[in-house]
Amino acid sequence: MISGIDGRDSPPTSAPVIEDPPRRSVRRAVDLWRLVLSLAVLVVTVLLAVATRDFVRAAQQGLLTTATTLPPALRDALVGTVQAVALLAPVVALVVWCVRRRAEPVLRVLPAAALGALGAWSLTHLALARGRPDAWPEVLDGRDGLVQAGWPSAVYLAACAAAVVAAGPWLGARQRRALWFLAVGCGALSVAAAAIVPLDAFAALAVGGAAGSTVLLLAGAPADRPAIQAVADALADSGISVAGLSELPPDEQNLGEGTVYRAVTTAGSRLSVRVLAAEDHNRDLFHRLARRTLLRHPADATAQLPLGAAEHELLMLVFAARTGARVDEPVMAYPVTGGGALVATVEWDSRALSAVPDEELTDPLLVGVWTSVARLQEHRLGHGELRPEHIRVEPGGASRLSAFARGRLNAPPDMLGGDLAELLATTAVRVGPARATACALAGLGPELLATALPYLQPLALMGPARHAVARYDQARARAAREKAGRRTLRAGGRPSLLRDLAAEVSTASDATAVPLAHLARFTWRSALGLAGGFLVLHLVLPQLANAPAALDALRDANWWWVLAVLPITFLSQAFSTWLQQGTIPDRLPFGPTYQVQFASSFLNRITPSNVGGMALNLRYLQKTGIETGAATASVGLQSLAGALSNTVVAAVFFAWAGRGHAGVHLDLSAGRYALWAVALVLAAGGLLGFTPPGRRFLHDKVWPFLRAAGSTVAGLATEPAKVVVGVAGALGLPLIQVVGLAMSLHALGADLPFIQVGAAYMAARLIANAAPVPGGLGALEAGLIAGLTTLGVAAGAATSAVLVYRLLTFWLNVPLGALALNFVQRRGYV
Secondary structure, X not given: OOOOOOOOOOOOOOOOEEEOOOOOEEOOHHHHHHHHHHHHHHHHHHHHHHHOHHHHHHHHHHHHHXXXXXXXXXXXXXXXXXXXXXHHHHHHHHHHHHHOXXXXXXXXXXXXXXXXXXXXXXXXXXXXXXXXXXXXXXXXXXXXXXXXXXOOOHHHHHHHHHHHHHHHHHOOHHHHHHHHHHHHHHHXXXXXXXXXXXXXXXXXXXXXXXXXXXXXXXXXXXXXXXXHHHHHHHHHHOOOOEEEEEEOOHHHOOOOOOEEEEEEEOOOOEEEEEEEOHHHHHHHHHHHHHHHHHEOOOOOOOOOOHHHHHHHHHHHHHHHHHOOOOEOOEEEEEEEOOOEEEEEEEOOOOEEHHHOOHHHOOHHHHHHHHHHHHHHHHOOOEOOOOOHHHEEEOOOOOEEEOOOOOOEOOOOHHHHXXXXXHHHHHHHHHHOHHHHHHHHHHHHOHHHHHOOHHHOOHHHOOHHHHHHHHHHHHHHHHHHHHHHOOOEOOOOOXXXXXXXXXXXXXXXXXXXXXXXXXXXXXXXXXHHHHHHHHHHHHHHHHHHHHHHHHHHHHHOOOXXXXXXXXXXXXXXXXXXXXXXXXXXXXXXXXXXXXXXXXXXXXXXXXXXHHHHHHHHHHHHHHXXXXXXXXXXXXXXXXXXXXXXXXXXXXXXXXXXXXXXXXOOOOOOOOHHHHHHHHHHHHHHHHHHHHOHHHHHHHHHHHHHHHHHHHHHHHHHHOOHHHHHHHHHHHHHHHHHHHHHHHHHHHHOOOOOOHHHHHHHHHHHHHHHHHOOOHHHOOHHHHHHHHHHHHOOOOHXXXXXXXXXXXXXXXXXXXXXXXXXXXXXXXXXXX
16 A cells, blocks of 8 residues: 555545446447357357258157157146246336336347347248257147147247346346246246257247347447446445545546546545456457467466456556556555456546647657666566557656556567557557657667567557557558559558558668568468368369379370360469459559469369458458458459359350250259348348447448448449450450360360350359359369250260369469469568
8 A cells, every 4th residue: 555545544524425427338248258159059050950950850859759758737737837937027027127117128128039039030940940850740739838839939939038138237147047047947848848849949049149149239238347336435445535436538448448437535645446347357358369369379368357357457567667667656456346346556647648649749758658668678577558548648748657457577579579569550650650660769779679570560469559550551542542543553562551660660770681470370371271171171082083084084185175275274364353453443463463363263262152362352452552442342343243244144155055955954042041131131230220339330330431432433434444354354254264165175076066165164153153162163063064965965075074174274273373372472462
């Protein structure tokens, strides 16, 4: 205890003034955890029902058989009890809330129940219906209850579970446990009495949990934090007499770092009291999970409950002060009723560095900050969140470091370097790379400054710092675009603050080129290795059974025509390049774009629906300096143009080939799934539009994206040359493939009119596009062989020609694309 802080030398003369803050709705981390867990359970349930349908049906039939061995009177009593509880519990809860005039929970419960019922009805009718035992309806015959024997259904059970979740923030712990006991108990008794199929009951509870959590995340719920009176009582119990206690305004709070109060003791001293609760612990778990997923060696300390976290921060402040750094002066850590804890420090007249205007960010101020950081670095004390929000600036220009919750003694190099990189990046956003580096050099010295070089990369930065750097780079790219108008883009030429900082630090510290630290747990190589292993095991090995036939075909093939098929791979990437160039108003360089298309073709070979290639193209466009919305619009236009060109080319070939050959019959019953998808999208849009967080998301994220995409489309509309290039690329892609197939047939001695080859290829392509496998592997081959044999080609010749065609146009892309991916990565294009 610091002298003069506890207030015991000046006993209170009156009751303390406690300013109770207004109630605010927040989005809680516990609801996000529950949503993630519920969705995981749903995915497992659906996979069991769909992938192992016969096993699930047999297992549920065994449970129903066991249930039928119960005496009929006992089963009827169980069903009647469940129905009575299911009828009375919601009515009683609604009446109690109406009597108490608690409208807020009702406005959460009703939408959650409706969403849960809709989700359960959709799930049970679309995914779980085929997994039910055929004898289940017979089990219900002759059973009695208050209502029909099959009620409460899974839909009603999901609605009740969603209501319990949505009402949870307004209930005590005992009430929540009691309601969950009733919901789970009703489901278990219904299963025991064979009124509900086990998998339906399990899925209904998961749907209810997801629906209730979704509504709470969208509409908000009361914060799960100790009341201000509990904080005042904790301070009094610790021996600090408080004359006044008030919560700081929301704009002075940091999300996920507790609630900060200003306390005035009876001795006249001022304290800054930060209260940690279960909500902060839950958010911290998300942070640590993300770091452990992304980083090879996360430097975070072990997760702790609120009291342990408060004591850890107090200890770190003590050690930081002993290094000679200017930090907040610690007072105490103490538990708060309700599972929370508080950390008290001496409050000075100060403001966060992030709130200091740019004109007041003087060099002496920044050098003073870096001097304190140097003391921490010399004693290997890591901060963990060294950004402007955690640096306090006093009126005279002196600074103090605060918020050592993630601090660590004997910190590893990754953490120490990350601290320097984070503060360098966040100050450079305000004052520019050159000035930020000069101030850091003055405070740290060249040796310490050089240690930041391997960590000037996005993964070394915490979320807020990484987002600030991304916004800074986007603003610079936008300014350059507006200044230059339509321009020729340079691959990898997007402005990069971290790259500029690395150049400044290298020059200032006179350091040689230092490679970036390997921080990522998953890299392109590891991810592609896993995907490639899966591809070999599940897709490639079955294709090897046809290898002898392909070798026999090659012995009798016309090698000049086989060699003529080889350029098809290179010409296809040229058409892909033209397609991408035609979807961007600016001028993309042909060479780098061509290389990226080869790399994209490799990723498309190991990812379904061309997801890998689209992601790589998006990254390439962003690295050239194009805004995210415009880049996404370009990738979307490429997909749309490809789909339209395939439709047009297929229609032309089918019409020209005539109806003399039946071709391939397609039966894709996707209409009902599309209808449900549209309904769910509309429901999600309605939820977003009717809630404040949803409207903020639409305003801050969706509208800027749509505006950038719209400007891209408008820019293309004014450039006929771009449209011509894009159309040529879109139409050339399928046509060049038809040419390659026709030449492969001719090489194997099978003659077929070009129009019929095109019709067979487009029909097989439609089938392959519907198959969820990379590049249509297996589906395209089967469709081509079936189509060619239907059109009169001998089965042996058709099989050999298709295998040769796929070898030269599909598998040849794998080694060439892998080399291209490695090359564009090393050149910084992606």
